[in-house]
Amino acid sequence: MNTTKNIKQNRVVTLSSLLSAFGLSLVCVSALSAADADVDLMNKAKAIFGPLPASMPSPGNPITPEKVKLGNVLFWESRISSDGTVSCAKCHPMGLYAADGLRKAIGNHCKENPRNSPTIFNAASQISEHWIGNRTSVEDQAKQALVGPPSFGMPNYESVEKILKGIKGYAAMFKEAFPAEMDPVTADNFAKAVGAFERTLMTPAPFDDFMQGNASALTGQQKRGLRAFMDTGCMTCHFSPYLGGQMYQKFGVFEPYEKYTKSQPVDEGRFAVTKNPSDKYLFKVPVLRNAAETPPYFHDGSVDTLADAVAIMAKIQLAKDLTKEQVGDIAAFLSSLTGKIPEAALRVPILPSAE
Amino acid sequence: MNTTKNIKQNRVVTLSSLLSAFGLSLVCVSALSAADADVDLMNKAKAIFGPLPASMPSPGNPITPEKVKLGNVLFWESRISSDGTVSCAKCHPMGLYAADGLRKAIGNHCKENPRNSPTIFNAASQISEHWIGNRTSVEDQAKQALVGPPSFGMPNYESVEKILKGIKGYAAMFKEAFPAEMDPVTADNFAKAVGAFERTLMTPAPFDDFMQGNASALTGQQKRGLRAFMDTGCMTCHFSPYLGGQMYQKFGVFEPYEKYTKSQPVDEGRFAVTKNPSDKYLFKVPVLRNAAETPPYFHDGSVDTLADAVAIMAKIQLAKDLTKEQVGDIAAFLSSLTGKIPEAALRVPILPSAE
DSSP, X not given: OXXXXXXXXXXXXXXXXXXXXTTOOOXXXXXXXXXXXXXXXXXXXXXXXXXXXXXXXXXTSOOOHHHHHHHHHHHTOOTTSTTSOOOHHHHSOGGGTTSOSSXXXXXXXXXXXXXXXXXXXXXXXXXXXXXXOOBSSHHHHHHHHHHOTTTTOOSOHHHHHHHHHHSTHHHHHHHHHSTTOSSOOSHHHHHXXXXXXXXXXXXXOHHHHHHTTOGGGSOHHHHHHHHHHHHHTGGGTSOTTTTSOSOEEESOSSSOTHHHHOOSSOOOBTHHHHOOGGGTTEEEOOOOTTGGGSOSBTTTTOBOOHHHHHHHHHHHHHOOOOOHHHHHHHHHHHHTTOOOOOGGGGBOOOOOOOO | OHHHHHHHHHHHHHHHHHXXXXXXXXXXXXHHHHHHHHHHHXXXXXXXXXXXXXXXXXXXXXXXXXXXXXXXXXXXXXXXXXXXXXOHXXXXXXXXXXXXXXXXXXXXXXXXXXXXXXXXXXXXXXXXXXXXXXXXXXXXXXXXXXXXXXXXXOSOHHHHHHHHHHSTHHHHHHXXXXXXXXXXXXXXXXXXXXXXXXXXXXXXXXXXXXXXXXXXXXXXXXXXXXXXXXXXXXXXXXXXXXXSOSOEEESOSSSOTHHHHOOSSOOOBTHHHHOOGGGTTEEEOOOOTTGGGSOSBTTTTOBOOHHHHHHHHHHHHHOOOOOHHHHHHHHHXXXXXXXXXXXXXXXXXXXXXXX
16 A cells, blocks of 8 residues: 555656646646545544444344334324323424424423433434433333423323323234234333334435545545544544444543533533442433534533534543634534435324324 | 106116015115215215315415425424424424314413414415414414414514524525515515415315215215214305305304303403404304314314214204214214325425524
8 A cells, every 4th residue: 555655656746747847737646646535534434433224223122114113103192291292203303303403302391301302313323312321222211201200291101001092093003013912002112113213213424425435425624524533532432333322421521511511500411320420420422423403512402503512522522622624624524424314204104093 | 856866766666576576685776876865965065065176375475386395394493483392383293184182282481372273284275364363364374473472482573584594594495485585584484485385285085085976985974974964054154165264153152162161261252353242252163174183172172072072063053962873973974074184294394404
């Protein structure tokens, strides 16, 4: 490789002299070097991030078309919330890339959730769900949301099951999705169905095309941003095909985060789950796919723009002051993670009749 | 016609004698009579209701593809509400036939609206909008909703326009929809776009197939119900292709409605708009299309089931005590008004980026 490069460089010198003698530019030759740089960048990116899979399977909840279909319907079901207004789609509206654009999610009776609503696209890939990892999986998240005081707010799972059983159309749909069960209309199966649906929601993006070898899938600025993202160290935490979701990390390694985010109150993060002092201010590293389309940022939605979020992260996680240009480049790279929303997510299912 | 019938009846008698002599049944002969009855029912229905048009045009707001496209996007836009949670789709979720299943609609900051949220399908056809006719058109409804304290709750139209202008993608979309205007991102054009979208939302139903001559589009019970609907007098108010929306009528002609609906408080209806004592308890006669899919019923959603709503209406509007069978038949007929939701309504548009 190095030999090839040297040969090329020698050739460039020769060509350069020759061309300038004729007053010609070096555009095509620069393009050759740029192609090398692209291949280098692709290889580095592939090693750190890797290809986005076609779905996010779980041994505990195999994805079947019947479960996905039921889960898609249940995702939009608001009649199982304490005030009849909350469905999964409320805090994860598909047209806003399955995040809600609010600082903190608003659930039943306008109760504020403790943290920002993340997108559900590519979400089942993570080590846990919720910002502080207090949900083990998308299935666990879906189930507990039903009785979560600030989300669906139902008093217990039985009350959810009673409503689902009262909506006649669901009996057949649950039976199809869970054919081996005698009494399949349960909160557990609600969770499995919604989970199976979510496990199919991948959003392949220009960045994936780039990693697959299409150099023109990213703009020049996005490529600079990708390189800056890696050189700065962002990928120390934001790795894997999801660029996050694989570990917990202290928010504010070098300085308290609230100094920059102006957060009030100061959330102690995963400490609330483990009560272990070493977990203070730890949060799950968020998935960065579709970040450009899912403001505001951080666990409390305290920062409005992607550029500000990038600058703050470099400052307090890596003790680096990025230039305005670097911030712009990294934000541009992050916008190459904006993916194609699956058709199924963009189609509203007709819910079964109340009677 | 009478002559033809008499001839047929004579032939039936002759055939009947002949057939019974051979021990054969009269099935095919009965079918002939039933066909006559169907044609009679179709003709009566066509005269009272008439064909559903392909859209609901307005001279003041011509329907163009660009306006419809923009209106479809704006219909899902929640960032223009005071708490960021309210879009048109909140109170008119497409998967529930564009009504919300609540007694009264819940808007920004969980404020309760004074009345039940009606479906927006086939809605632009009406003499006015809202239960008490305090909105002149779907455009007027869409515009006023933006500043309606219990709906979007924005302080004024300027604040809405400021948000829309801050979402970059909208400039081009408004320009395409309103090409002649210099500064098209306005609340008025929001209203026109949403209105144009809504003017396309028709839901042709089995009842329309029946009126067009397909006798098997309705079940036997639904046909009995249609006849009972007309014989009982329901169509005195629920006429036109929309089976309603064309007039105001006192709710509780023979007895106060609250005696049966248990409504609290007692809503004085259109009197609130006109202050004319003769308008006390007047409400706009609701469109009955998709009624079976849009419980609960009446202006305050006080009644849960279609059967109860039918029985109460006959009792207090027409002083008739329907039998349980008649109520079941009419409810079955009303379910033949459940239509096909347009594909465009079932597709979630991707909203333009915040930045």
